[in-house]
Amino acid sequence: MIPGLRQRAAEGAPKGLFAGALFGLACITVAIGLQFWNEGRAQRRATVLEAAAQMSVPVAQAKGSAALVHASGRATAASPVQDPVFEVSAQALGLRRTVEMYQWVERREKRSEKRADGSTREYEVFRYEQAWSDDYQNSNDFNQPDGHRNPPAPMFSNEQFKVAEVRVDARPLDPLIAADIDGWDALPVTPDQLPPNLSASFSAADGWLFSGESIRSPALGDVRVRFEQIPEGPVSLLAALESEQLRPATVASDSAFFLIARGEQGAPALIEDARSANSALAWVLRVGGFGLLWLGFGLCMRPLVRLAEWVPLLGRLVGGLAAVVSFCLAAVFSLLAISTGWLWHRPLWLVGLLLLIGAVVFLLPRRRAGATANRLRAQMPPPPPPA
Numbered sequence: 001m002i003p004g005l006r007q008r009a010a011e012g013a014p015k016g017l018f019a020g021a022l023f024g025l026a027c028i029t030v031a032i033g034l035q036f037w038n039e040g041r042a043q044r045r046a047t048v049l050e051a052a053a054q055m056s057v058p059v060a061q062a063k064g065s066a067a068l069v070h071a072s073g074r075a076t077a078a079s080p081v082q083d084p085v086f087e088v089s090a091q092a093l094g095l096r097r098t099v100e101m102y103q104w105v106e107r108r109e110k111r112s113e114k115r116a117d118g119s120t121r122e123y124e125v126f127r128y129e130q131a132w133s134d135d136y137q138n139s140n141d142f143n144q145p146d147g148h149r150n151p152p153a154p155m156f157s158n159e160q161f162k163v164a165e166v167r168v169d170a171r172p173l174d175p176l177i178a179a180d181i182d183g184w185d186a187l188p189v190t191p192d193q194l195p196p197n198l199s200a201s202f203s204a205a206d207g208w209l210f211s212g213e214s215i216r217s218p219a220l221g222d223v224r225v226r227f228e229q230i231p232e233g234p235v236s237l238l239a240a241l242e243s244e245q246l247r248p249a250t251v252a253s254d255s256a257f258f259l260i261a262r263g264e265q266g267a268p269a270l271i272e273d274a275r276s277a278n279s280a281l282a283w284v285l286r287v288g289g290f291g292l293l294w295l296g297f298g299l300c301m302r303p304l305v306r307l308a309e310w311v312p313l314l315g316r317l318v319g320g321l322a323a324v325v326s327f328c329l330a331a332v333f334s335l336l337a338i339s340t341g342w343l344w345h346r347p348l349w350l351v352g353l354l355l356l357i358g359a360v361v362f363l364l365p366r367r368r369a370g371a372t373a374n375r376l377r378a379q380m381p382p383p384p385p386p387a
Helices: 014-055 267-308 312-344 347-379
Strands: 002-010 066-077 081-083 088-090 092-114 120-133 159-162 166-168 171-173 203-205 208-211 223-231 233-242 245-247 249-251 254-257 259-262
Touching: 014 066, 014 249, 014 254, 014 267, 014 312, 066 092, 066 171, 066 249, 081 092, 081 159, 088 092, 088 223, 233 249, 233 267, 259 267, 267 312
Parallel strands: 171 245
Antiparallel strands: 002 120, 066 166, 066 233, 081 088, 092 120, 092 159, 092 223, 166 171, 203 208, 208 223, 233 245, 233 259, 249 254
C-alpha cells in the first residue's frame, strides 16, 4: 500500500456535532419505523404461507387452470443464451460476464486521536493500492490523483444475459419466477471460442480470459474476463397454473406469490423453508433496528461527551456512561416498537388487551372502594343493647 500524502482533519466543530445529532435523530426515526413495519411484514408473510399450505394441489391433479399448484421437474431453456459481444453461448438458464481491470484503488480510513487537552481530533487517511476490480475507479475523483492515474475504462463491462424462455416439464415459466432460480456455476471459455478480433487479444489463465503479459504479475490496464452460467436441472415450485403456464399466484394478501427452489422437494418442504426464511429476516431486521437505534442515541449524546472530554477523566466516564445509556434506550425503544407493531397487526390480540386494560381500570377502583367500605364498617362500634 502507498499512503496518501494528504490528510483531512476535522476539529470536532459544533456544526459537525449538530449535524451528527440530527443524523442520530433520523436513525432513531427510521429504526422505529423499520421495526414497526417489520412486524406487519412478517405477519402478512406468515398468513400467506399458511394459506398457501392449505390451498396447494399437485400439478398432476389440477384440472385446467388452478389457483396454486406444486410442480417438480427439470428446468430447461427453450434456446441457448448468448453473449453477443464475445459470442459465448450456453444451453443454460442464465449467462453472465464479469470484467475486471487491474487499477489503482483508493481506500479511505477514518481515524481519531486524543489530544493532551482531552479533546479529540478526527481525520481521514487516504491509501492507494493496485488491485483487480470490476468497478472502474476514475482517478480524477481521487483525493491524490498524481501518481495514481488509471488508464481509460475497459471496452467491456459486467453484463447478465437472460434466456428467452424457461420451461419446467414443457410448461412455460413466467419470467418473474425464472429470474428467481439461482445456482451460478463457472463456465470455462477458451480464446478459440471467441471471434477473431478478440481471440488474438486474450489468453486463458487461471479460469479467466486475460489480456496482458502475465496474470500473476499484471500491469495497470490489464483486463480479465470470466463467464458463469445457471445450469439446467431439477426444480420444485409453488405457482398458479394458467393455460399450462406457471405464473405468480394470488394468495391471501399477496398478488404475486410463488416459491421455487433447486432440487425435488414437496410442497410442505417449500413452505417450511419459506417460513424459516421469513423468521430469519424478521430477526435480522429486529436486530438491525436495535443497532440503528443504539447508533442514533449515541450520536445524539455525542455533543455531551465531546463537552466532557475537555476534562480527561470526566470525558472517559461520560463516554462510557453514554454508551450504556444509549444501549438501554435502544433496548427499551426496540421493545416498544416491536411489541406495538406486533399488536397493531394482530387486531384480535389488540382488542383483547384493550378490553383487559379497560376491565382492570374499571374494576380496580370499585374493588378498592368496596374494601375501604368494609374496613370502615368493621371499625364502627357495635350498636348499644336495647334498654
